[in-house]
Amino acid sequence: MNILEEIAAFKQTEVADRKSLVPVKLLEQSIYFETQPVSLKKYLQRPDLSGIIAEFKRKSPSLGMINPHAAVEKTTIGYMQAGASALSVLTDQKYFGGKSEDLTTARKYNFCPILRKDFIVDEYQIVEAKSIGADVILLIAGILETPKLNQLADFARSLGLEILLEVHDQEELERTLSDKVDVIGVNNRNLKDFTVSINTSKELAALIPDSFIKVSESGIGQPETIRELRQFRYQGFLMGEAFMKTSRPEKACADFIHALGQTAAV
Numbered sequence: 144m145n146i147l148e149e150i151a152a153f154k155q156t157e158v159a160d161r162k163s164l165v166p167v168k169l170l171e172q173s174i175y176f177e178t179q180p181v182s183l184k185k186y187l188q189r190p191d192l193s194g195i196i197a198e199f200k201r202k203s204p205s206l207g208m209i210n211p212h213a214a215v216e217k218t219t220i221g222y223m224q225a226g227a228s229a230l231s232v233l234t235d236q237k238y239f240g241g242k243s244e245d246l247t248t249a250r251k252y253n254f255c256p257i258l259r260k261d262f263i264v265d266e267y268q269i270v271e272a273k274s275i276g277a278d279v280i281l282l283i284a285g286i287l288e289t290p291k292l293n294q295l296a297d298f299a300r301s302l303g304l305e306i307l308l309e310v311h312d313q314e315e316l317e318r319t320l321s322d323k324v325d326v327i328g329v330n331n332r333n334l335k336d337f338t339v340s341i342n343t344s345k346e347l348a349a350l351i352p353d354s355f356i357k358v359s360e361s362g363i364g365q366p367e368t369i370r371e372l373r374q375f376r377y378q379g380f381l382m383g384e385a386f387m388k389t390s391r392p393e394k395a396c397a398d399f400i401h402a403l404g405q406t407a408a409v
């Protein structure tokens with residue numbers, strides 16, 4: 144069993160536990176059920192922003208502990224002030240050290256699109272995502288059969304949420320690509336052995352129709368890489384480690400965007 148399969152199996156039991164503790168009816172009472180989500184698709188097309196989706200992640204299976212001390216409020220506000228286009232907040236506790244409250248905190252202080260970064264296998268997690276103030280959910284082709292993925296995408300859309308579909312190879316892309324999803328993310332990290340190759344994004348780029356916004360995910364640490372990926376028509380760049388492994392992730396993000404040649408928003 145690879146790490147992705149292990150996480151997906153764990154999520155099934157975690158969701159079953161949470162369903163019995165917090166009924167859907169209670170989640171639906173959240174104030175965020177009344178609010179209009181902010182569009183990731185639109186923000187990634189804004190020329191005044193960098194295209195960077197800046198991630199808050201404390202630890203990961205590939206790196207172990209990354210940054211146990213970073214504060215969500217300071218980091219996410221700093222990311223947005225630096226000129227990031229959107230935020231990604233890990234809410235998985237066991238493997239990434241996150242929690243739902245991290246996203247709620249980020250939501251409280253930021254008006255940008257926020258991705259709930261988790262491993263969604265059940266509609267319940269989509270209701271949760273909405274209830275904590277997320278605008279976008281991640282659906283990972285590698286852990287979902289195509290009919291289930293389509294079902295989850297339809298459900299997310301019915302709640303007004305956007306969908307970032309994550310693929311890692313041609314097979315996953317071809318079987319899941321549909322107008323049910325808003326943005327296509329190509330993960331450069333092979334989750335079977337954790338190797339990272341930007342070539343994955345480059346190779347799949349031509350297979351993704353221009354009607355979709357393309358995001359390159361993982362392993363980006365140099366402005367030059369983003370310049371290169373833009374040549375392949377990528378408009379979004381999901382970055383976590385490069386910022387979070389420093390003592391001041393928000394400063395690392397500002398320095399990176401400055402080096403990219405983009406003026407910071409403030």
Ligand SMILES: O=C(O)c1ccccc1NCC(=O)[C@H](O)[C@H](O)COP(=O)(O)O
Nearest residue numbers: 203204205360361362363381382383384
């Ligand atoms: O990062 C991991 O080790 C990992 C392991 C298993 C499943 C997912 C994993 N990462 C999730 C991500 O997609 C990254 O956090 C995201 O793309 C940012 O990547 P990076 O800039 O390399 O932190």
